[in-house]
Amino acid sequence: MITVSLCMIVKDEEHVLGRCLASVHDLVDEIIIVDTGSSDRTKEIAATYTNRIFDFPWRDDFAAARNFSFEQATMDYIMWLDADDVLYEKDRGKFAGLKQALSWEPDAIICDYHLAFDMAGHATTISRRYRLVKRSQGYRWHNPIHEYLDVTGGKALDTDIAVSHHREGDHSARNMRIMQQWMERGGKLEGRNLYFYANELLDQRRYQEAAECYETYFREPTGYREDRIAACGKLAECYHHLGRKEKKLDSLFKAFHYDVPHADSCCTIAGCFEERGEWALAIYWYSRALESRQAEGYMGVVNVAYQTWLPHVQLCLCFAKLGHLREAYEHNEHALSYLPGEANLLENKRRLALALGIAPSPAAAEDPNVDPPAGP
Numbered sequence: 001m002i003t004v005s006l007c008m009i010v011k012d013e014e015h016v017l018g019r020c021l022a023s024v025h026d027l028v029d030e031i032i033i034v035d036t037g038s039s040d041r042t043k044e045i046a047a048t049y050t051n052r053i054f055d056f057p058w059r060d061d062f063a064a065a066r067n068f069s070f071e072q073a074t075m076d077y078i079m080w081l082d083a084d085d086v087l088y089e090k091d092r093g094k095f096a097g098l099k100q101a102l103s104w105e106p107d108a109i110i111c112d113y114h115l116a117f118d119m120a121g122h123a124t125t126i127s128r129r130y131r132l133v134k135r136s137q138g139y140r141w142h143n144p145i146h147e148y149l150d151v152t153g154g155k156a157l158d159t160d161i162a163v164s165h166h167r168e169g170d171h172s173a174r175n176m177r178i179m180q181q182w183m184e185r186g187g188k189l190e191g192r193n194l195y196f197y198a199n200e201l202l203d204q205r206r207y208q209e210a211a212e213c214y215e216t217y218f219r220e221p222t223g224y225r226e227d228r229i230a231a232c233g234k235l236a237e238c239y240h241h242l243g244r245k246e247k248k249l250d251s252l253f254k255a256f257h258y259d260v261p262h263a264d265s266c267c268t269i270a271g272c273f274e275e276r277g278e279w280a281l282a283i284y285w286y287s288r289a290l291e292s293r294q295a296e297g298y299m300g301v302v303n304v305a306y307q308t309w310l311p312h313v314q315l316c317l318c319f320a321k322l323g324h325l326r327e328a329y330e331h332n333e334h335a336l337s338y339l340p341g342e343a344n345l346l347e348n349k350r351r352l353a354l355a356l357g358i359a360p361s362p363a364a365a366e367d368p369n370v371d372p373p374a375g376p
Contacts, residue, residue, distance in 0.1 A: 001099055004132065005073035006081060009065040010034070011058070016039040018330040022048045023087045027095050028079060034069040060178045063141035066149075068140075077109070080134045080149075082175075084168050087161075094161045099195040104316060107154030108133045112162040115301070123162070128299045130156070131163060137292035146196040158297075172203040189213075191220065192210035195227050197205075202234055209240040215252040218254070226300030228258045228263075236268060246273065263289040265305040269313065279318045286318065316348060325355050 006028040010017060011281055025031060031050035035043050036058040046053050056068050070078050086093060098109075109132040116125035130151050133139045137154060141147045180198055183189065198213035214235040217223070232255035239248040249272050255265045270285035289311040294302065312335040321327040329352040335343050 002077055002102055002105070003075035003078050004099065005030040005079045005135070007032045007066070007069035007073055008081055008086050009036060009056070009062070009069055010032065010038065010042055010046070010083050011036045012038050013047055014038075016166070017042055017083045018045050018048075019133060020081060020083050021046070021085055023050045023092065024081065026085070027092060027099070030073065032072045034065055034067055034072070038067055051339050055295040060181055063142040063143055063147040064369060066141040066147060069138075070135075071137055076105075076135060077132045080137050081163065082165070083202050084320050085163050086166065088164055091159040091162045091164075094159070098161065100156075105134065106157035107137050108139070108151045108156045109297075110156055110158050112160060114162050115167070117164075120303070122304075123164070124304050125301060126304065127163075127301045129163070131161075142180050143196075145175050145191065146192070146199075148192070168358055172200060176200045176204065186307075191223065192227060194220070195223070195231055198231070198235065202238060205241070207238045207241045209370060211235060211242065214238065225258050226298065229262065230300055232258075233264060233268065243271065245275075259295050261288055262291040262294070263311070264303055267290060267306045269312060270311075274314065274318065277321075279321045283318045283322075285314060288316045296313045305365065309335045312338075313345070314353075320352070325352055328352055329356060 001107055004027070006024060007341060008020075008031075015102035020033065031046075031052060033043070033046040033050060034052045034056045035046070036056050040326055043053055047136055052072065054068070054072060056065050058065070066080065069080075108130045111131035112123075113127040113129045113131075114125070115127060116123070118124050130149050133149065133151060133154075136207060137151075139151050139154070141149055179187075179200060187193065193215045194213055198210045198217060201207075201210035201213060214231050218228070232251050235254075236248045236251035238262075239245070239251060249269065251264050252269050252272070255262065264287035266285045270282045270289065273279075273281035273285065290308055292307070312331040315331040316328045318337065319325070319331065329349070331350060332345055334347045336342065337350065339345060
């Protein structure tokens with residue numbers, strides 16, 4: 001059975017750290033907490049789970065702090081978490097099973113990362129991360145902000161274990177400050193750093209500056225597929241806010257240079273045609289979203305809605321605009337299969353059923369022994 005060191009960097013996390021550690025402490029063999037300057041009860045809470053607590057003077061460099069935490073590890077594998085992460089019970093069981101049954105020693109282990117949730121607690125936004133790495137490989141973190149773990153050349157194991165992230169607060173101002181300080185020290189805006197800088201500009205609604213950075217990023221010779229695809233959608237968002245509709249559409253089609261069409265791109269393209277009242281074209285692209293399949297090994301952010309209920313909702317509206325009420329009804333039914341009880345969809349169903357002549361008669365509605373007509 002493999003052994004695991006959990007390595008975390010924390011600061012003023014008293015409200016979430018206990019939840020995180022309670023969800024994972026019995027699954028790992030060592031817990032290392034690196035505190036970067038807490039003024040609350042963070043270290044006190046950490047001390048109830050481990051005595052391996054280290055101070056690290058904060059210098060606006062997340063990679064440096066994470067690398068220091070990795071340097072303290074002594075087990076076979078190093079796992080990283082943030083304080084606002086948690087492993088829920090089904091994923092705890094999968095993690096324990098992986099430790100027990102792993103028949104070979106991969107260099108890195110990939111886990112799902114659940115980033116947003118619906119009211120029922122189901123993940124709606126999902127990414128993937130290299131979550132555990134073999135300590136003997138000496139993998140390092142890079143970049144002071146938006147740090148990433150470089151596992152180039154390693155053999156990875158793909159799993160469906162999920163870490164759930166419940167983000168606390170807005171870090172855009174902090175991120176921009178760190179990036180600007182890094183540039184003042186001679187850091188160059190190129191590659192991933194240029195992409196992340198553009199993201200921060202977008203978050204701060206500096207759309208023209210962000211668009212210029214994304215356009216510069218696309219002219220660079222290399223880049224991660226996932227970053228380039230995401231940049232296409234973000235550039236389209238910039239042009240949307242700038243009122244440049246044709247440039248928005250061009251930016252969305254640019255994503256097809258890097259991979260097969262993804263559901264989010266298809267839905268956003270469809271929305272452009274929907275805004276124009278070009279219902280047939282909108283129907284075409286929403287239908288492509290339903291057919292899309294994520295490329296194997298894709299590590300980017302995926303919004304589940306674009307692959308499930310959202311295209312059906314919009315197809316219902318588009319078919320209704322064309323007077324194709326049967327198709328509209330069927331897509332509304334598909335949407336309800338994902339969102340049962342959703343008030344607007346139930347109202348759509350009532351109106352469409354009435355128009356199609358398949359609504360229950362008043363007698364059937366009053367007599368519980370009369371079955372309502374079956375849907376299509």
